[in-house]
Amino acid sequence: MNDVAIIGVGLHPFGRFDKTAMEMGAEAINLALDDAGVQWKDMQFAVGGSFEVSNPDAITRLVGLTGIEFTNVQNACATSAAAIKGTADAIASGQYDIGIAVGMDKHPRGAFGGEPDKLGLPRWYGESGLFLTTKFFGMKAHKYIHDHGISPRTLARVAAKNFRNGERNPLAFRRKPISEDEILESPMLNKPLTQYMFCAPDEGAGAVIMCRGDMAARFTSNPIWLKASEIRTRSYGAYEVHATCAPIMDGVSPTVHASKAAFEKAGISPADVGVIQLQDTDAGAEIIHMAEAGFCADGDQEKLLADGATEIDGSMPVNTDGGLIANGEPIGASGMRQVHEIVRQLRGQGGDRQIPGKPTAGFAQVYGAPGTAAATVLTT
């Protein structure tokens, strides 16, 4: 197996724009090409991810009809992770030497809706008002804070931190700090989660260029190594997004399995990680994913957040670019944003939000319907 090096990253800003998802994707591709110092014609293959765009490979009409293999992927909130893993696996296996993963999306405003049968659910589940991702996250967060002694104030601390980090990120959607009190007092959407504790669907694109490890020095003096990228789905016992029922036994989320597998494959532990990107669909999700990914024990978050441990200058910085809460979630691009931020931090290019002491390892996690998680480990 070849080592896999990330040699270029590009990110179109997240937010609302007067252009198509594909146009944003093309801009992200060109930013990544420039970052790596390569041309589109150097790309031997591509993997493209999107939720709203049915055929991401049509982007070749914009960036170059070079005839390469281009695979489209859609894996809900793990769409970007699937594109990155597909690209990395093809290089690791020796099939290709250099390739690009791209993700793009442009969602309508408001919470995600849609046809329940696309997720294997009966129509009445949607017609009766149960088919909502926010409701699941409210339910999971409510149970978690009840079981582990987490206060609503801690949820507000998560959101306030991510808005503050977003203020320092020129590519973020939300760049205005919001106080903890304002977050707690914003309209309750799904108890205990208020409006400002949730991310919003929006628009954006990202791209990541990877090559065989032994070629990396041709392109860059500071490659970032993609050590592991693991994707897992539900195992019996866990209560996941969109479920008419759940078993009596208490299982664990796919994030637990994906994270454990990724750390084992990478040969490092959570304690080695200096920059953490977690799926903060809502403030509760960030808290829960801290424990599920192995960064703390259940319930420790109350003190960790109060002590500022997850701030940019804390002992375990989480979502230094503002996460989903400040960036929104263009599904197909969200994981690209996570990897982009980690690469920037590991290279020491974090600008106003650079983590002091320049971390040497990063971790990215995504989670979404109907219970799919991905974990990625990167090192210098």
Next chain:
Amino acid sequence: MQKALAPEISTWPDDGFQLRGSRCRACGETQFPVQTLCPHCSGREMEDVLLPRQGTIVAWTTQEFIPSFPYIGTESPKDFAPFAVALVQLGDVVRVEGRLTETAFDKIDFGDEVELTMVPFATDDEGNDIVTYAFAAI
């Protein structure tokens, strides 16, 4: 007149109506609603079962904005009345997601005992009330 949203998932309007589920003949795990294969052991033989009417609240939240498509509730965003949703453990059989009838949210707590009922939440073109299953405090 009242009509069930999904008549096939319960024995409503029978007295003491119950939700219909499927139990795996191989491993004994139960699912709701009825399904033909077992997600626990991949068994292919499922038998129909009626689920216990009573249970306890394992997890719950509130739905405080009007759900988007394909929700068929007849409220408008302005007159939408928030409702609570829970994961209810029915006996020692299975946990089921459903609405709670209690709208005073400060009266709801983890571990509360609840019982199956039906609630109207929509009307059809002929003016019939559409009802869906829900759980009410015992």
